[in-house]
Amino acid sequence: MPTDTAHVRTGLHPVLATRAARTAAGWVAAFSLALGLLAAVPAALVLGASPAQADQAEEVILEDGAGVIHEPTLREGLTDIDFREPTTVVVWTQRGEAESNLNERLLADARENHPEWISDDGQKWTDGLFIYAIDPEGRLQGVYFGEDRKVGLETQEDIREDAVESLQEANWTQAALDATESAAAVMNRPWYQHPGVWIGGAIVVVVGGIFGGAVAAGRKKQRQKAQAELDRGNQAFANVSTDLEATELNAHTVPEDSKYGAMVLERYRTFHERYVEAARQNDRLSGIPAKKLHRKEHRQAITAYMKQAEELDQLDDTVGSTNTLLNKYPGWPEAWDIQTAPMREDLGQIDELVTGQPKLKADQLTPLRSFRHEAERELERLGAGLETGQLSPDEALDGLDALRVRLTGLLDDYAKAQIDAFATSDAERQTLQGELERERHRGSRRPGSILDTVHQPGWFWTATAFHLGYSSGQSHVVTAREQAEASSSSSSTGYGSSGGSFSGAGSSSSF
Structure with a gap:
């Protein structure tokens, strides 16, 4: 043809x-x-x-x-x-x-x-x-x-x-x-x-007749988005520049004999090179006329610059909190609070995760509920141990890391239980699992969090990522069920005698 x-x-x-x-x-x-x-x-x-x-x-x-x-x-x-x-x-x-x-x-x-x-x-x-x-x-x-x-x-x-x-x-x-x-x-x-x-x-x-106006409106939105991302990148870059001297001083005094200090310093090793590149992009992108920001090459460069600048901004916060906590300099309790904040946020969402689950048995909900109270007590113990000197900062971070790993395992088990209760086929299970994993690895690092910095994205489950991933998976499954259950339509959904077993989504109709 x-x-x-x-x-x-x-x-x-x-x-x-x-x-x-x-x-x-x-x-x-x-x-x-x-x-x-x-x-x-x-x-x-x-x-x-x-x-x-x-x-x-x-x-x-x-x-x-x-x-x-x-x-x-x-x-x-x-x-x-x-x-x-x-x-x-x-x-x-x-x-x-x-x-x-x-x-x-x-x-x-x-x-x-x-x-x-x-x-x-x-x-x-x-x-x-x-x-x-x-x-x-x-x-x-x-x-x-x-x-x-x-x-x-x-x-x-x-x-x-x-x-x-x-x-x-x-x-x-x-x-x-x-x-x-x-x-x-x-x-x-x-x-x-x-x-x-x-x-x-x-x-x-x-x-x-208004097609040209629609095109102009689309480009205006593109320029507005690009400008917003450029502003975000510039703000993050300004933060990094303002704190640059303090960040370098902090990095020089992070104890290298600390396990966590060494890992943070490894992440910091290329900080200067990335900062120089961000500075170059800051100069170049800030010189682009506003009317040209809608162009694809500029939008892509601006997005990459924004992400780089924000990563640097998060890393310099982590270097500062690492130095303060590991050396127990004045302000170390606030640095410890920064470390425990992600865990406390997750614990605060557990009740919501396990409420309204009629298809799950009590023994599938109990582990998370019990963990919440146990973890809250353990956080208090870790903080008190730091305060009295019975625990070193590395030992306290080990304890916090163990809690977050345990929560990740419990959420893995909970995900399996929810999937088994909701899915009716292997395809539905794969959809739910795929969306959960995608949200897990999409989760952002918290500024100043040592554990989020030294581990790869997706190492820990967070309650928010779990909730969003499962909701997204459910949405995909429900859509697929609607399509499968629709039995009457004026449209054609089959692929004819030559289509064989092909069952791709789609349909046609006359006009």
């Missing part, structure tokens, strides 16, 4: 598009439901969750066999669309007949020309993929998803519905943008952002 193929790499930035309710009654019912559910959302999740991270598309692939897509307009429009996770976007067109199976035709073309779109086992669309397909002759459209991007059938129908108006006007390029924008808003959506929980404020913008 001859196609005109273009592989386009684009940077995509934040646009949140939400769908207005189709009827006034729908608005009222959904709003009432949102209020009720939001009231039940755990405080730690609502208050502790950070805003969704906006990611750029990894790649945009145009396979325009029908010759109906205007590539420059497609590329320009995609700069306004943002994804929660890096996503490969495919826009695929082919002319056919209304009676044909668009799903089957797309799969056949993918198997022959784009095997990279299909998972290694040949049964699903590959992870990180979104495909929008159009047959302008047969008046068919379809949406298809990698296994880690899939949404329920009703949501797929909503995505296609958002493109119908443009399709009926034969505005094929705009239809592709409409469908992609709609899909980006719901793929990997946290459960608490589901329309059953809240109804979004911004109504999808009608693109057409």
Whole structure:
């Protein structure tokens, strides 16, 4: 099949598009439901969750066999669309007949020309993929998803519905943008952002005559985000610069014969080189005109600079608290409080973690509850031992490390119990485990924490990371169940006789 193929790499930035309710009654019912559910959302999740991270598309692939897509307009429009996770976007067109199976035709073309779109086992669309397909002759459209991007059938129908108006006007390029924008808003959506929980404020913008304004608005948001990250990086860099002399003096007096002192100094060994590089980036990035901050190369450099500067800011805090605590200089009790703060935060969230778990047995909840009281007593003992001199700082840190390792083990056991109680298949177990592990390793280091500094990310479980990971996993599982349970739809979900056992997420319908 001859196609005109273009592989386009684009940077995509934040646009949140939400769908207005189709009827006034729908608005009222959904709003009432949102209020009720939001009231039940755990405080730690609502208050502790950070805003969704906006990611750029990894790649945009145009396979325009029908010759109906205007590539420059497609590329320009995609700069306004943002994804929660890096996503490969495919826009695929082919002319056919209304009676044909668009799903089957797309799969056949993918198997022959784009095997990279299909998972290694040949049964699903590959992870990180979104495909929008159009047959302008047969008046068919379809949406298809990698296994880690899939949404329920009703949501797929909503995505296609958002493109119908443009399709009926034969505005094929705009239809592709409409469908992609709609899909980006719901793929990997946290459960608490589901329309059953809240109804979004911004109504999808009608693109057409105001398309140029939408592009400008998208770039403005990109510039604003880049400027905010640059400001954060500059603030962190200023903190490091202000404390630079004190940090160097602290590093010179950290006792090298201390196990923890030696490990912190090893992390500090490249501090000067990283600071010099951050200073160079500070000079260069601060000189970029504000109107150019939306450019991809500048945004990437700014994000990297911000992360580097904040890591340096955290490390110099740790060097200071290490020196003060290990030498028991004046102020060492406050330095010890900094070390115990992560543990105390975790202990304070245990009751919330084990409350409202009707599917779990008492003996699966008791270990965490018991540990909380035991750990609180142990923290008091460690602090008192430091105060009286019965414990050295290294011994106290060993005791604290042991507590955090024990909590990590208990949370591992608790995760297994929750997964066994909730999951109904190996696939669901893998989804829950994957989200838990991702949040565990995503957890940030606390400024000044010696243990967080000397261990790799993910070494310790935190209660917050556990809660967010399990909630995210549940959301993915619920979405998959909705798709599996949807038994009636006007859309086509099968891949025809030639599809074999292929069961990738996706569906098509006429317009």
